[in-house]
Amino acid sequence: MRSHAATDPKSADDTRKGSRVGRPPRVSTQAIIAAAIEIGLEGVTLKRVADRLGVAVPTLYKHIRSRDELVRMAAFELTLKRRAPEREDLHWSEIATGYALSLYESFVAEPQLVHELMKGTMGPDIELDFLERFLDAMTRQGFSLDEGMQLHHAVAMLAIGASVAAISVISARALGAPMDQALREAAAQREAETLKHTRSVLDTYVNAESRDWLDSLRLMLEGIAARRGETLPSSLRPLSSPLPGHSPKS
Template sequence: MKEKRKLETQVGRPARISRDEIAESALSLGLDSMTLKKIAAHLGVDHSSLYRHIKNRDDIISMALDKAIIQLDLEAKTDDWKLYLSHIAKSLWDMYSRYKGLAATVRSSEQTPTTFIEAFAKACSNLESFGFSIEDAALIVDSIADMTADSASLWQRLETADASGNKGVEQLSHSWKKAKKPDTAKHVDHVLKIISEDPQLWWSKKLDLIIAGAEKYYYR
């Protein structure tokens, strides 16, 4: 594909790329580190070719967010509302795990993409069908969405190495070990254990806590 584009450029033809391909490239490269030059190189086209399809970097991010969010599976395939909440939470976690930098981009965005609003409304409506009020459904879905985005963005940031090659998780562990004293030892050791484990394990426990709280709203 890239060789074909290079040949087309050589004979004076405009490279055949689309907005969808640009968005996919941005997601593949990582929204936290992608640049227009990196996307152009990834697609095998000249940097200026991108401007035939997009306005600026923000336009690419908007496209990438839409492309990622429409992949969410929010269908209610169970009669158990707890399983449904676990399902949509796992769908969110998988999306953020698949696309590096997406969670941080969502959390830092000053505007909410229309696709995200539509996904939020769909999840709430499905939860309402189980018997939750619109207010409670919105609170629960929002809590899961916020917690999942925060957890995913934090752990991805901790797994990123700095200029010296040191990962954030190593620095975090060091700060806890440094503060370890007799009266804090057991708690420090517990946190160090959490840091060393698969981040999805701690995220899943937070999810269980939210679902347990949601049960209070279900029966009130």
């Protein structure tokens, strides 16, 4: 005997509609980035990401503008995760330095990220995850959440500023107009009696290396350590992070 449900048009219609009942899958920028990383950045497409998340491609455009933007953000996320220090035996200053280097090297490697940051289009998800990992590491080192947040701000501002300066130097060199040469030529064109202070330090100024920002970072960390009644570990001396094509100071 055939069941009543099989012959009831209303029941059959309800059964067909059942697959559409319920909330649509929730999608976030971070979920999209995670899916792209799982697929692999070389072969990732928006269609493959959408299929993995169970949504339509137009849904992705509510969170990202293009495949290129997605790849940049995913690459940034990968770099931060790979380079952020995770060893339990590290001193808090070594952890902070590792996070600073991960930010610096990520931005220098992908200058477009600086433009995204300046335009406010990078999105909050990566920043939130980075901050959470940093605060987790610092609280395990005896920092309060407020202290950890202040240290995060200081480290991030210094590292991002240094990366912008490094990108400027690299770009000028790539255009065949090294910044040190441009500064010397500009100074030479000024009246001899002008820039008397700047001329005195010009050689040092134009020969500044990319590692110099780490000296500033170390000075900041020394001050924080002093307030905590500590000294920095010898592993932070000396610091170096040369630009591509540059060698660290001896």
